[in-house]
Amino acid sequence: MMLALSVVLGIVPLAAVVWTLMNGMITTVDGLFTTLILLTVSGAFMLNVYWELRDRGVVGKKKAVAAPAKPPAAKAS
Numbered sequence: 001m002m003l004a005l006s007v008v009l010g011i012v013p014l015a016a017v018v019w020t021l022m023n024g025m026i027t028t029v030d031g032l033f034t035t036l037i038l039l040t041v042s043g044a045f046m047l048n049v050y051w052e053l054r055d056r057g058v059v060g061k062k063k064a065v066a067a068p069a070k071p072p073a074a075k076a077s
Helices: 004-020 031-057
Strands: none
Touching: 004 031
């Protein structure tokens, strides 16, 4: 459920950015900062999506923990 909610909340700000670009509001300072804020919010939710998928093993591979190295055997003389 959290994954689906994060995907939706990541796509909605992107749609608002597209709407801002289509209306030509990007040329104002308000439009620029609105776009930057929307992209930041979208990036945060998409990062959450990536982390959820990574934890489920869908995206990327978790690094295996290497076995500790054995100390060299002492020579008996």
